[in-house]
Amino acid sequence: MSAPLRLDRLRQFIGNLAALIDTTPDEAALLTGARPLLAELVRHDDWLPEDYARPDPQRYQQYLLHADSRQRFSVVSFVWGPGQRTPVHDHRVWGLIGMLRGAEYSQPFAFAADGSLRPAGEPQRLEPGEVEAVSPRIGDIHQVSNAFADRSSISIHVYGANIGAVRRAVFSAEGEEKPFISGYSNSQLPNIWDLSKENNA
Numbered sequence: 001m002s003a004p005l006r007l008d009r010l011r012q013f014i015g016n017l018a019a020l021i022d023t024t025p026d027e028a029a030l031l032t033g034a035r036p037l038l039a040e041l042v043r044h045d046d047w048l049p050e051d052y053a054r055p056d057p058q059r060y061q062q063y064l065l066h067a068d069s070r071q072r073f074s075v076v077s078f079v080w081g082p083g084q085r086t087p088v089h090d091h092r093v094w095g096l097i098g099m100l101r102g103a104e105y106s107q108p109f110a111f112a113a114d115g116s117l118r119p120a121g122e123p124q125r126l127e128p129g130e131v132e133a134v135s136p137r138i139g140d141i142h143q144v145s146n147a148f149a150d151r152s153s154i155s156i157h158v159y160g161a162n163i164g165a166v167r168r169a170v171f172s173a174e175g176e177e178k179p180f181i182s183g184y185s186n187s188q189l190p191n192i193w194d195l196s197k198e199n200n201a
Contacts, residue, residue: 003046004197004198005046005047005048005049006044006046006047007047007049007190007191007192007198008047008192008198009041009044009046009047010041010047010048010065010066010075010190010192011192011193013037013038013040013041013075014066014075014192016037017034017037017073017158018068018072018073020033020034020037021072021073027094027135027137027160028137030094030160031094031096031133031135034096034158035096035131035133038096038098038131038156038158039098039129039130039131041098041156042098042099042100042128042129042131042155042156043129045100045101045128048077048100048154048156049190051063051186051190052065052077052079052186052190053077053079053101053154054079055079055080055081055082055084055152056079056081056185057081059081059084060078060079060080060081060084060085060086060146061077061078061079061185062076062077062078062164062182062183062184062185063076063077063078063079063184063185063186064076064164064184064186064189065077065156065189065190066189066192067162068162071161071162071165072160072161073158073159073160073161074158074159074161074162074163074164075156075157075158076156076157076158076159076163076164076184077100077154077155077156077157078144078154078155078156078157079152079153079154080102080104080144080145080146080152080153080154080155081146081152082146082148082149082150082151082152083145083146083148083149084145084146085143085144085145085146086143086144086145087143087170087171088109088117088141088142088143088170088171088172089141089142089143089168089169089170089171089180090136090140090141090168090169090171091134091135091136091140091159091163091166091168092136092140092161092166092167092168093135093136093159093160093161093163093166094133094134094135094137094159094160095133095134095135095157095158095159095160095163096131096132096133096134096157096158097126097131097132097133097134097144097155097156097157098129098130098131098155098156098157098158099126099127099128099129099130099131099153099155099156100128100154100155100156101128101152101153101154102128102146102147102148102151102152102153102154103125103126103127103128103146103147103148103153104125104126104144104145104146104147104153104155105123105124105125105126105144105145105147106123106124106126106132106142106143106144107119107123107124107142107143107144107145108120108121108124108139108141108142109141109142109143109171110139110141111175112175115174115175116173116174116175117141117171117172117173117174117175120139125147126155135160141171163182164181164182164183164184165181165183166181166182167179167180167181168180168181168182
């Protein structure tokens with residue numbers, strides 16, 4: 001018999017992040033304070049329900065795990081099938097990405113003088129337990145890809161808004177942007193609030 005899921009880890013992360021946001025209006029300080037919270041969550045791979053860890057053969061999946069009641073932040077699991085990648089895109093809000101399972105590459109981009117988009121440095125490889133940050137202030141345009149061609153990878157993303165409802169953009173190599181709103185891959189959220197199952201365990 002398998003061990004029960006540790007949904008309390010996600011619940012505790014959400015509570016700690018909400019408390020931090022309540023007392024930290026400065027983005028730089030917020031990202032500094034939130035990074036170890038997310039690192040602690042993704043240090044464990046015993047809490048994510050299987051329904052929010054399933055890859056799709058056609059495209060990567062973006063499963064909403066939690067949205068703050070005031071839409072101050074959202075928590076999402078990104079599930080990458082073998083070899084899958086995003087287009088070059090932005091976020092328009094702060095974000096933290098923590099690697100839970102597998103690995104991924106994040107290639108930052110920046111605008112050149114002629115208005116085109118070009119890679120800004122080398123791709124960054126994210127391994128389980130590691131966390132990186134994005135925001136319009138520190139760099140917000142990147143392309144993310146599964147580091148593996150033969151298996152899935154999962155990362156946990158936290159954004160400073162209800163990211164599935166934010167009007168963002170994908171970019172061509174020439175720097176032209178196409179607006180999009182990502183939405184989510186799931187229609188139901190994990191129930192992290194039924195403490196009766198945990199108390200009976």
